[in-house]
Amino acid sequence: MGALGFMRGFALAGAFGVPVFFVLSGFLLSRPFWIAFDSGAPAPSLRDYAVRRAARILPGYWIVLVATLIAAVAFFGTRLDGEVALRFAAGAFGLAGWHWLTLYPVDVNGPLWSICYELSSYVFLPLAFALLFACRGRVAGWVQSRLLWVGVIGLALVGHWAFMQANPSPGFERGWEFGLLGGAKIFMPRYNPVGFFAMFATGALAAGMQVAIASRRSWVFDLLALYAIAFAALVLWVHIWVGAVDVFGWLDLPYRSPWFVLVVGAFLVVAPSSRLVGRLLDNVVSRYVARLSFGIYIWHYLVLELVRLFVVPEMDHGRMTDIPTFALACGLVVAASFAIAEASYRFVELPAMKWARRLEHHAPQASDLASPRTAGTGP
DSSP: OOHHHHHHHHHHHGGGHHHHHHHHHHHHHHHHHHHHHHHTOOOOOHHHHHHHHHHHHHHHHHHHHHHHHHHHHHHSOOOOOHHHHHHHHHHHTTOGGGSGGGSSSSSSOGGGHHHHHHHHHHHHHHHHHHHHHHTGGGOOHHHHHHHHHHHHHHHHHHHHHHHHHHOOOOSTTOSGGGHHHHHHHHHTTTSOHHHHHHHHHHHHHHHHHHHHHTTOOOHHHHHHHHHHHHHHHHHHHHHHHHTOSOOOOGGGOSTTTTHHHHHHHHHHHHGGGOSSHHHHHSSHHHHHHHHHHHHHHHHHHHHHHHHHHHTOTTOOTTTOOOHHHHHHHHHHHHHHHHHHHHHHIIIIIHHHHHHHHHHOOSOOOHHHHOOOGGGGGOO
């Protein structure tokens, strides 16, 4: 593999940021539930949870959804018809991920498919914890409660398998040569909201384990964190050299599941209790990127397509051969994506979150204030 091939493989490996996001989201959002469960306190307010999640995700997502549709019609030849309207409506209401026809709610900005999967996980998480809290009087100790959560992950995996059996995608016009809808038939039903909740719930299990050991600090956790990083790097290295867009794992789960998902979860368990690794990774740069990460994710692909259309036409999928031009185009996309994400956070996302906080009907709880070192990486 030459330098250009490695760069292309490295770019494709960026798709593994999706399972990292799901595991990390499950980790951060479940911590208040675990802290309340272990302390015997009532479950966190579902009203506040729902308002916070909606304020954090929906305003920015709706804006990019509308902007992408406008750009698709104005510059990329999308024709407004019933199918386009159906996909857009399904995306706007967070339901796009339940059928291959609506998996991609708009043309041009493919990565928006995962937002609806994330929204589904936001719904599944408190439902799962409601079952756990209902069993609290019959659960002795933190070990049993975490084992019960393993059962939640198991149910999600069963649901993933059942979804695949009940929702086969059609074989006609199947493949990326038929556009996003052709690609959706390849992804689904192996990509589905229930399977991705299994990743999300793995992050929640990691949070439960970390809450149980939160008061401990040891160099052993540093060694375990480094081992997790090395294992994850090995998975990505193999993926880069294979050069595949995606590799399906156990039960046809994407992203080499469960191994990559488990190692990310393991890292989140041990890193906050490490003596050095967690502190090194929790720095000004990582906090800044984490704050803008949502905006970067939802805007970057639209920016990429606009740069390809108006600035660097030769920047097509897997076809560029000039490394300096490729690097320049990537730098332009990254810079523009950061700039738009900064504006989105400052003028859309942050005001929405402040507004949501004012709607809360209770004072901050201990579970709201307790956060691991990795809290700066939250969605």
